[in-house]
Amino acid sequence: MDGLITILGVVIGIATATDSSAIVIISGVVVGVANSFGNSFGFYASELAERAEHIQENQHVSSMAETRRSTVLAFVTSLASMSVLVVPFALLTNLSYAMIVSLTVALVMLFGLGALVGKLSREGPWRFAIHYVLLGLIGAALSFVVGDILRNSLTLGRWVPPW
Secondary structure (H helix, E strand, O other): OHHHHHHHHHHHHHHHHHOOHHHHHHHHHHHHHHHHHHHHHHHHHHHHHHHHHHHHOOOOOOOHHHHHHHHHHHHHHHHHHHHHHHHHHHHOOOHHHHHHHHHHHHHHHHHHHHHHHHHHHOOOHHHHHHHHHHHHHHHHHHHHHHHHHHHHHHHOOOOOOOO
16 A cells, blocks of 8 residues: 555656656556565565564464565566556656546555455455545645646756755
8 A cells, every 4th residue: 555655656756756657657656566565575584573573482384485475476466556547657648647546546556455454354345445545645735736736846946956
């Protein structure tokens, strides 16, 4: 969920700030790859720690092959979610439409993910689905505002980069 909200924020914020599909695609892919690597490495490290804890407590331990497969799957799914949110900027010439499509796809994905987590945790799929969608909307709105502030600051000459 966090990677999806991150990529959504990047594409919305960068699109708002730059009005450039090329910059959105470059930024989205770069951040998406870095985020995917970071998420999968974090997943791997936490799996190793959990595995060590289970060994000490004589509980069922997943195999290292299973841990590696899960890590690769985390990387691939993170890349796939990034791709889905960046593609509208490559296919659509209207940046506003691309932002709407990307936002809609992200919210549908967040809804589905939230519903699945809610079902698996037995805490209610609707509750989690709505929670995830609201987090996505908040992240997109914050990124839009930041992008708008940066665009206005940079184009009006009120802010000069230190370099």
